[in-house]
Amino acid sequence: MTNDNVTQHQAQEPETVTYAKLGSPMAIVDGVSFSGGDEWTNYGGNLTVQTERVFYPKTLEDLKVIVREAHNDNKKVRCVGSGHSWSATAVTPDYMVSVNGMDKIHKPVRDASGWTVTLETGVLVSQLDAFLRAHNPPLAVSSMVLPDVVRFGGILTMGCHGAGLNSRTLSDTITEMTIVNARGELVTYSAAKDPEAFNVACLNLGLLGIIYTATIKVEEMNTRLRVTDSYPTLTSLFQGPQAGLNLKARLLKNDSTEFFYWPFERFMQPDQNKNIWVKEWERTTEPAEDLKKYEGLPPMIDNPFFSTFQTGSRVMEVPDALHFPFGDGVTTVLDVGCAIKVDSDFGNICEAITEVVEKNWEFTTSMPERMGTAIEFRFIKASDKILSPAYDKDPDTIFCMINVMAASGTPGFEEYSVGIAANWIHKYNAKPHWPKMWEKVDGIVSYLRREYGDRITRFNRVRKSQDPTDMFVNDTWRPIFQENEL
Ligand SMILES: Cc1cc2nc3c(=O)[nH]c(=O)nc-3n(C[C@H](O)[C@H](O)[C@H](O)COP(=O)(O)OP(=O)(O)OC[C@H]3O[C@@H](n4cnc5c(N)ncnc54)[C@H](O)[C@@H]3O)c2cc1C
The missing domain is CATH 3.30.465.10 (Uridine Diphospho-n-acetylenolpyruvylglucosamine Reductase; domain 3)
Known part of the structure; x- marks a missing residue:
């Protein structure tokens, strides 16, 4: 070149x-x-x-x-x-x-x-x-x-x-x-x-x-992306016999969909939030709007972590639509996230969301210092990369990439979040997303070695040909990729 x-x-x-x-x-x-x-x-x-x-x-x-x-x-x-x-x-x-x-x-x-x-x-x-x-x-x-x-x-x-x-x-x-x-x-x-x-x-x-x-x-x-933000109730999305299939139909209609949930209806007020922010992207040939007209709008909700949230629909160039600020940048955050393979009727996802909302509420309301928490989830198709937590042989398999988050320094977040991840692992065979906080989950190394199994052996075969002395292996990866019996 x-x-x-x-x-x-x-x-x-x-x-x-x-x-x-x-x-x-x-x-x-x-x-x-x-x-x-x-x-x-x-x-x-x-x-x-x-x-x-x-x-x-x-x-x-x-x-x-x-x-x-x-x-x-x-x-x-x-x-x-x-x-x-x-x-x-x-x-x-x-x-x-x-x-x-x-x-x-x-x-x-x-x-x-x-x-x-x-x-x-x-x-x-x-x-x-x-x-x-x-x-x-x-x-x-x-x-x-x-x-x-x-x-x-x-x-x-x-x-x-x-x-x-x-x-x-x-x-x-x-x-x-x-x-x-x-x-x-x-x-x-x-x-x-x-x-x-x-x-x-x-x-x-x-x-x-x-x-x-x-x-x-x-x-x-x-093409551009039409971005639509709405704030429906949790019940309308995740409860009832048809909830899973309705959710599936909604996701399949969109190019992309993302959900954000925060526990307080109003910041530090006692009422639990019954609504959830849904962001939906659809491809369009319409021209992009001048986004300046949306600058400086008064916040629609009382929560500094999600102060940019506005309901409505607007057309944007692709990068503007994909990267959006969602708060005042008041703090950095901590995050535990997993990939959950979605059942064909999305029933496991409706169940997981309902459960994590309640666990999040219990955690957040147990101490005033725990007010800055949130839940976020998105959906992608399977990856064929052997170390992907969203790995599946069927390319049409859908994975829910789900996270619990809190402001950095939130007391007890580690214990709470690894408990959530352990529950997803136990119930849904979830796999942690590698950059998130998964290392403290109880029994995680033996779980990952068992679940990735032969894929670890295949990975190691290539790895060892390039790094026979483990120059690039640190304490995070050594326990998982050690070469003794899987
Ligand atoms: C606010 C926030 C939002 C996020 N949103 C998302 C999201 O939407 N989707 C998502 O999937 N993740 C998300 N993440 C996770 C984030 O994308 C990953 O942590 C990503 O790895 C960060 O990139 P980085 O440049 O900070 O990499 P680092 O964290 O600095 O490095 C990550 C890994 O890459 C390795 N690496 C980097 N460069 C090289 C190289 N040249 N050669 C070999 N190894 C290399 C490092 O050794 C390290 O192991 C988010 C994280 C934050 C903090």
Whole structure:
């Protein structure tokens, strides 16, 4: 690939965003800057680690230098993007690699199967959105994670997802990946070259090495999205003999659907909220509206965490529709989330929602400091990536990606949320979404090893060929991917 095909993206990173806290580069080894002895904290504030070094690479050669240094010094290596994961997947006390400076985006390419774009893994979602929007013709990723301040290394590695029933996980949009392995070699993964290794690379949890580039499918943005926000009662959606099938019909009609629930009808007032925010996206050829007219509207509900909520319907460009603020940004949040395979009549989902609303109410009202909680859920189609929590052989299987959340620092959230996750696991065979807080769930390692079973063996076969000395394995992944009998 020539330099003519590469855009060094100039987009400024937003200043108001809470990222993980990194150090400042202070020394250089073979042209790669690094800092030493920094305390790293993630976005949610639930993880802190004293690292020996944080590296700040800019080029492929830098990545190879870091791997060589780690090999010579017998150190573990974990990459970090915006630090928005709540599980300790990015954490190591040895060498962390901040990929934020790896932010080149290549010129999109069109072939018989559509458009693709190749990017380095430090590219922010907002940077790619802006780049694709300015392209002629305008392009977009059709289903995306909610925040645009996270980076592609993080969201592809962890199998992240949006809300579309016409889509799967973001790992399922990958057509090629290049990764620097523990020997310092750049390895290219594609379905044509080796389907099994490619499957593993697409959702690799950072265990194959340092991802250099990913090529993902993008779409021509010749439609917009009509976004409709409503506030129906929980009873009308989730109660009664036809509730599940009605919910299913509603979801199938939409391009995407997302639900947010907060427990108080009015903030810190005693009445339980009987309504739920439903956000529905439908493709349309109508022109996008000027969104300025909606700025500064008085809040419709009394809750600082969801102060942007307004009922109504408006047409937006795809990225504007997919990334929306939902509160005052008054706090960061903690999150436990799982994938639940949906029964054909959606009965298990109606049951799960009804139950979690009650458990959330009990938790939230048991102490004034617990007022900032919420429940969020979306639906996607199955992934064929063997480590996806939404993995299924039937591509039409639907998964509910469901989360309980609370403001960072909410007392007792860990105990409450791991209890919720354990219940979903017990009742629905749910699988935790890897970036969320799943590590403290009782018996989780043996459950995951049993459930992923042969898929762990297959994953390890590829992983060991790239990282025979476990350079990229940290304490989060070691218990799950250890090679003793499954
Ligand atoms: C407010 C909020 C909203 C969220 N919404 C969603 C959502 O809508 N959907 C969803 O699925 N998730 C969501 N998440 C989870 C989030 O998308 C994931 O945690 C994602 O991994 C964050 O990206 P990051 O850049 O912060 O990655 P980090 O958390 O910094 O890293 C994640 C993992 O990626 C690895 N990694 C990063 N770059 C590389 C590389 N170059 N090579 C190898 N490994 C690498 C790291 O080692 C780490 O293991 C949300 C999180 C927050 C805080």
